[in-house]
Amino acid sequence: MASLKEVKGRINSINGTLKITSAMKMVASSKLHKAQEAIENMLPYERRLHRMLDHFLSAGLTVESPFAVKREVKKVAVVVFASNSSLCGGFNVNVIRHLNEVVEEYAGTVGRENIVIYPVGRKVADAVKKMKGVVSAGDFQHMSGKPNYKEAADLAANLMEQFAAGEIQKVELLYNHFKSTSSQILTRETYLPLELNAAKADDKEEAADEMQADYIIEPSPEQVMQELLPKVLRLKLYTVLLDSTASEHAARTMAMQIATDNANDLIQELTLIYNKSRQQAITNELLDIVGGTMA
Secondary structure, three states: OOHHHHHHHHHHHHHHHHHHHHHHHHHHHHHHHHHHHHHHHHHHHHHHHHHHHHHHHHOOOOOOOOOOOOOOOEEEEEEEOOOOOOOOOOHHHHHHHHHHHHHHHHHHOOOOEEEEEEEOOOHHHHHHOOOOOEEEEOOOHHHHHHHHHHHHHHHHHHHHHHHHHOOEEEEEEEEEEEEOOOOOEEEEEEEEEOOOOOOOOOOOOHHOOOOOOOOOOOOHHHHHHHHHHHHHHHHHHHHHHHHHHHHHHHHHHHHHHHHHHHHHHHHHHHHHHHHHHHHHHHHHHHHHHHHHHHH
């Protein structure tokens, strides 16, 4: 059995760790609140923009866009969202593992040299550097640290320009979708080419809204769509960035909560061991005194 001094030292050490994990949980929780507020403020605008697009398409409008052209895939770009720091559970590990699966999937069709990865976040950027054969489009870790619309819009414009020029034939997004504080869903979706099909309404309210939509379009539907589609794409990338950021803070909040709970449990166990050992030591001393007196 460990000595009283050793047990006391372990308790003090875990208490120090407990203070750190508790503080990190509070910081992550505060950042999560701000990230949730940011994405909740953005979602109504994004949904309305997509609703407008759906209404245009439901009206039988013939839309021709360079962002909807489907070509034979010879070169693919993958935009991957992770974090700049660790201590967030399986947040980064899951994304990197799935990225490896995506790379292996495309390696058999287009070749690893034709896979371009846009790593958003230092953790995934470090992982991409270790991958053999794939091309890294640069370092976008600053976007993960402090997401802002301009940088997301610039990246979206770069992707749209390359796609329209035929330099890349497909763009995919890989990120963690924020569902709740305890649940983040790993999501993979196609960013380009756009699927220009009218979406079906999911509920009666949306269906009624769609039936009542009667737009007067000026100067022309074609020109409006030319302006609307790039805006939808830019906003989509920014929303995904906010979504991933909220997921990161949620994952870190949960990880630090679990670490704090484990530290509390361990302190209770060690305290019980310490008290038993101390009681045993006192009992032994009393027995020694009684034995000496009787002798």
